[in-house]
Amino acid sequence: MKLADRDLALLGLWRDSFPAFCAGAVKTYDPPRTLPLVLFPRQRELAAWLDERAATRTEGVLEKCRQIGATWVTCAWAIWRWLYQPGFKLTFGSRKAMFVDTAGNMDSIFERLRFIVRKLPPPVLPRGFDDAKHLLHMRILNPATGASITGEGGDEMGRGGRSSVYVVDEAAFLEHPDQVEAAISQNADCRIYVSTPNGMGNAFARKRFSGAVPVFTFRWQDDPRKTQAWYEAKRASTDPIILAREVDLDYSHSVEGTLVPGEWVRA
Numbered sequence: 001m002k003l004a005d006r007d008l009a010l011l012g013l014w015r016d017s018f019p020a021f022c023a024g025a026v027k028t029y030d031p032p033r034t035l036p037l038v039l040f041p042r043q044r045e046l047a048a049w050l051d052e053r054a055a056t057r058t059e060g061v062l063e064k065c066r067q068i069g070a071t072w073v074t075c076a077w078a079i080w081r082w083l084y085q086p087g088f089k090l091t092f093g094s095r096k097a098m099f100v101d102t103a104g105n106m107d108s109i110f111e112r113l114r115f116i117v118r119k120l121p122p123p124v125l126p127r128g129f130d131d132a133k134h135l136l137h138m139r140i141l142n143p144a145t146g147a148s149i150t151g152e153g154g155d156e157m158g159r160g161g162r163s164s165v166y167v168v169d170e171a172a173f174l175e176h177p178d179q180v181e182a183a184i185s186q187n188a189d190c191r192i193y194v195s196t197p198n199g200m201g202n203a204f205a206r207k208r209f210s211g212a213v214p215v216f217t218f219r220w221q222d223d224p225r226k227t228q229a230w231y232e233a234k235r236a237s238t239d240p241i242i243l244a245r246e247v248d249l250d251y252s253h254s255v256e257g258t259l260v261p262g263e264w265v266r267a
Helices: 005-016 018-025 041-056 070-084 109-119 177-184 203-208 228-237 240-246 262-266
Strands: 027-030 033-036 060-064 089-094 139-141 148-153 165-168 190-195 215-218
Touching: 005 018, 018 033, 018 041, 018 070, 027 109, 041 060, 041 070, 041 165, 041 190, 041 215, 060 203, 070 089, 070 109, 070 148, 070 165, 070 190, 089 109, 109 139, 109 148, 165 177, 177 203, 190 203
Parallel strands: 060 190, 060 215, 089 148, 089 165, 165 190
Antiparallel strands: 027 033, 139 148
8 A cells, every 4th residue: 555745744743743642643442432542741751651661771660649640651552662672672561460461351451551562553463463363362463563561460469571561450459479570570671660550569569669669659640631620520429448549649548447547637
């Protein structure tokens, strides 16, 4: 297929600009709608932060509330790198393999990745790309450049191979975080730990508050779609422990058994 000059210029823009790529080529699924991924300002900052971590080969902590779009942005960023950076390899890991890849479940990471790839404009796809051969369970392959996205689950994730970037999803909920940390430390220099809070007594919280690791905080207030009225409705209908963990990013009040509420301590 021969492309017009305008189309070639657009493809070049998408290659050079992740926000333009998202707005023009990436679709997301928000039941029951399929929507373009038009990044709002904090999502753009997240992408720039991921670029910096990859460029400097440093680890980072991404603390986020739920339903903020962080997973969609991270998946789109992975696909963008997979398309345009030869030899790039990103690995997604989680405490269970089912959270990484469950066919038909859009809550799993790889089902979102496959959705993005299948909705890309055909000229964007790598030369020789075949859905049946290259869009696999826990593996997405770029036949033109050798780039790949892989997935792993459980305590042994990170044991095999090397990655350009390793993303640990829901890192605060790992059953044996020290074992996982030891494995992925030899897999990638750039390690991104993503999670909502799960109290202070875990490796994710220690890393978050160590002062030694770059932290990106994604609060509900950063989402222009969410208002104070939205929050008040959530607070009225949600258990305080769940609200603290999933919405408020409150580490001290995000687990049961807290003797003194976190807001009292801060006061």
